[in-house]
Amino acid sequence: MSVFFMRNGIWVLATPFFQMTLGVDPFLLSLSITIPLFIALFLGPFIGQLSDSMYRMRGTRDPLLITAALVCGISYGLLWMIPSDLPQEKILIYIFLLALIFQLFSSVYIIPLTSLMYEVSDDSYQRTRTLGFIAYYNKVCSILYHWAFPLAQLSLFGSLLLGVKVVGWFIGCVLIALLGMFPVWLLKNSQVPLKQNIKATPKVSRVRALQASLACVFGNTNFGLLMLVVLCQTCISGFSASMDYYLIVYYMFGGDVVEGAFWKGILSSSYSAMGFIAIPIITLTVKRFGNKKTLEIVFLFTMLGGLCKWFIFTPGNEWLLPFDAVLSSSVWLSMFVIIPSMIADLSEANRKETHLDRKGSFISIHTLGGKLGSAIAVICSGLALNLIGFDASSITPQTPDTLLSMRVILTFGTVLSSLTAFILIKKIKI
Secondary structure, eight states, X not given: OXXXXXXXXXXXXXXXXIITTTOOOHHHHHHHHHHHHHHHHHHHHHHHHHHHHHHHHHSOOHHHHHHHHHHHHHHHHHHTOOOTTSOHHHHHHHHHHHHHHHXXXXXXXXXXHHHHHHTTOSOHHHHHHHHHHHHHHHHXXXXXXXXXXXXXXOGGGSSHHHHHHHHHHHIIIIIIIXXXXXXXXXXXXXXXXXXXXXHHSOOOOHHHHHHHHHHHHHTOHHHHHHHHHHHIIXXXXXXXXXXXXXXXXXXXXXXXXXXXXXXXXXXXHHHHHHHHHHHHHHHHHHHXXXXXXXXXXXXXXXXXXXXXXXXXXXXXXXXXXXXXXXXHHHHHHHHHHHHHHHHHHHHHHHHHHHSOOOHHHHHHHHHHHHHHHHHHHHHHHHHHHHHTTOOTTOSSOOOHHHHHHHHHHHHHHHHHHHHHHHHHHHHOOO
């Protein structure tokens, strides 16, 4: 749960609060949040190497997990403490500094924790089942995630500013910091020193060890194809999906942010509900056909869902929004369940071949690919909104051309990303 909010927590309040409420320029806002993400991304391989080294030498990753969970929680809470009367330039600087701290330490947390997930079993299908079980928590978080801003709008807080601060600190202190330390407490006796690895591992400098690990990871063709699939989904599809919130608010409800936020919550809750149904279906499909074939089926289904978005996201069709979740929710679930399971298989095969544990390197590059795609999607979204004439500070409805452009991006971007990913998966040989 803490990992979910580390990956997604900033944008849940940033778009409706900083952009739709305070009127911050969407492109500049995207830069202030994604530039820190880029910085954290390229430190990921060093963090992965640090995680692997700490586990080999000390048999535990606890110091990394505890420190990162606390820093992430505090920096997230502080992000929403900004005075609303500051000029836009200072707001952007404030966001940048807090986002930088948050993104750096989220990487320090996510990579060691994912290593623990990979170590749960040596059996490929058992890992997929375990990731499917973890996905239930992911879906619970999805429900909480998209109701965060509507909750902050409740009259009991007295003002939206206070509501955002309260919700922000709750997410930071409880859902990120407190829950983030649970693995340290609950897995206290499960981590043991890998003495056999220490003896077998030659003593080389950390730089050379990192270079060797990265060369091994990047030299794996199947892993490279999987990373292209991840980039395709997080970048192209993520960019396309960013339009749904704007279409709901400005096209389906004529600029009513409160009503739009409510129906966005309905849509996101529908995705979460469908996730609960899809998890056992996906795991059973994997058991029957394997990871690769299941991914192919998912992306074919998502192409159909992309075409249907053209008709669903129109005025008067808000009751069809849950149907969008029926068609398109499985692809995001697959990114969380099937892809990591396939990467764990590749990591285990590499360990047996080289007799070296490189989970941290595989995980760091996977994390880098996912976040890189998401960061590019955010920047492209902010840039595209400016290019198509979106005006965040306008009190009048957006122009018909702007709304049409949003519909085209949402529909055909989804179809394009699914088709490209399907072709890439066909080339994987696992």
